[in-house]
Amino acid sequence: MWKQSILETIGHTPLIKLQKVAAKTKATILVKVEYFNPGQSVKDRIAIKMIEDAEAKGLIKPGGTIIEGTSGNTGMGLALAAVVKGYRCIFTTTDKQSMEKVNLLRALGAEVRICPTNVEPDDPRSYYSVAKRLSEEIPNSYYPNQYDNPSNPQAHYETTGPEIWEQTEGKITHFVAGMGTGGTITGTSKYLKEQNPDIKVVGVDSIGSVYLSYYHTRKFDKSQIAPYLTEGIGEDIIPTTIDFDYIDEVIQCPDKEAFVTTRDLARKEGLFIGGSCGAAVWGALEYARINNLTEDDVVVVVLPDSGTRYVSKIYNDEWMIQNNFMEPPSSRVADFVVR
Ligand code: PMP
Numbered sequence: 494m495w496k497q498s499i500l501e502t503i504g505h506t507p508l509i510k511l512q513k514v515a516a517k518t519k520a521t522i523l524v525k526v527e528y529f530n531p532g533q534s535v536k537d538r539i540a541i542k543m544i545e546d547a548e549a550k551g552l553i554k555p556g557g558t559i560i561e562g563t564s565g566n567t568g569m570g571l572a573l574a575a576v577v578k579g580y581r582c583i584f585t586t587t588d589k590q591s592m593e594k595v596n597l598l599r600a601l602g603a604e605v606r607i608c609p610t611n612v613e614p615d616d617p618r619s620y621y622s623v624a625k626r627l628s629e630e631i632p633n634s635y636y637p638n639q640y641d642n643p644s645n646p647q648a649h650y651e652t653t654g655p656e657i658w659e660q661t662e663g664k665i666t667h668f669v670a671g672m673g674t675g676g677t678i679t680g681t682s683k684y685l686k687e688q689n690p691d692i693k694v695v696g697v698d699s700i701g702s703v704y705l706s707y708y709h710t711r712k713f714d715k716s717q718i719a720p721y722l723t724e725g726i727g728e729d730i731i732p733t734t735i736d737f738d739y740i741d742e743v744i745q746c747p748d749k750e751a752f753v754t755t756r757d758l759a760r761k762e763g764l765f766i767g768g769s770c771g772a773a774v775w776g777a778l779e780y781a782r783i784n785n786l787t788e789d790d791v792v793v794v795v796l797p798d799s800g801t802r803y804v805s806k807i808y809n810d811e812w813m814i815q816n817n818f819m820e821p822p823s824s825r826v827a828d829f830v831v832r
Contacts, residue, residue: 498577503530503537503570504652508660508793513761514754515778520667520786522777525657528766528799532569535653535797536639539676540570542648543637544578553635558583560636562624565594566725566798567639572601583627585620590724593802611720614730621730639674640732646680653677654684657793665692667792669777671726671769672696672704672743675735677795682739695742697769697776699751702727704735708743722748722806722816725769725797744779746772749818752807754778759800759808768807770796 496502506529515522527535547553558581559571568584575582582603587610595605608620628636639645657665668685670678682694698704701719718729755771758764777794806812813819
């Protein structure tokens with residue numbers, strides 16, 4: 494038995510029970526480990542769906558160019574699809590992203606333009622604006638725009654949602670996911686709530702993002718915007734791919750808690766994952782604690798990507814210390830000497 498191409502290995506990722514990291518809650522915490530996808534992230538699911546929907550509508554033709562503003566993971570999925578299907582790829586990203594992510598895209602033959610992070614989204618230098626301009630200038634190009642493409646949440650409605658429902662045999666009570674474009678949480682939630690409207694859906698945001706205040710007020714509050722280091726979650730815009738009607742609660746995770754939990758997941762569970770995964774698990778554990786979840790609760794948390802993209806940051810002690818996410822070495826040496 495063989496696959497016709499690497500694209501057929503997308504989805505059907507494992508669901509794994511947390512052992513040590515979730516010891517303080519009585520609830521069962523299950524993680525959906527998306528680095529088992531060929532591009533090592535959840536975004537393979539939306540990449541293939543956006544391209545195949547565009548092909549079906551005649552929006553992209555053979556030999557065309559795919560242009561996208563991406564933090565890396567969507568780019569990886571699009572680059573894989575482009576290699577197999579014969580398209581050229583140009584990506585715009587921000588200077589906040591790991592060089593590992595950029596180099597991975599280049600390894601698959603994509604062109605990557607790096608744009609400044611701390612400019613307004615409508616500034617002509619922003620990665621949104623540059624992607625849009627390139628798509629207007631380059632003939633026979635297609636701009637999937639994951640922030641404004643219904644195929645994004647739809648991919649999760651068709652794959653992530655049904656997989657979780659089957660893997661938990663319908664026992665899921667809570668679904669937790671980080672919110673970037675919101676595609677994962679919106680599409681998965683829609684499917685799960687159609688099966689059982691009592692399922693509670695919790696979105697995890699970053700401090701410095703507009704989502705938490707938007708969720709409470711339904712108003713865009715620019716004053717919330719501040720720099721933060723967790724990659725992939727939180728936004729400074731409200732994309733059309735997020736629908737807060739499918740979200741029951743929003744929790745903001747500080748960078749430090751996200752990264753400490755990320756490292757815990759690697760060292761205590763053997764899950765070598767990215768920073769937004771730590772944020773999502775921290776959010777799930779906070780929710781379980783605040784709401785006194787019991788042994789009857791089955792919480793599913795999406796872990797979007799792999800740790801390989803963050804070895805020089807989250808998994809690097811020097812970087813953690815410089816950013817005050819970890820104690821400096823003097824106290825660690827003292828611990829060692831005492832022992
Ligand atoms: N984590 C990472 C690492 C991501 O790249 C993304 C996508 N931006 C997310 C979480 C959030 O997923 P979504 O866009 O579906 O909300």
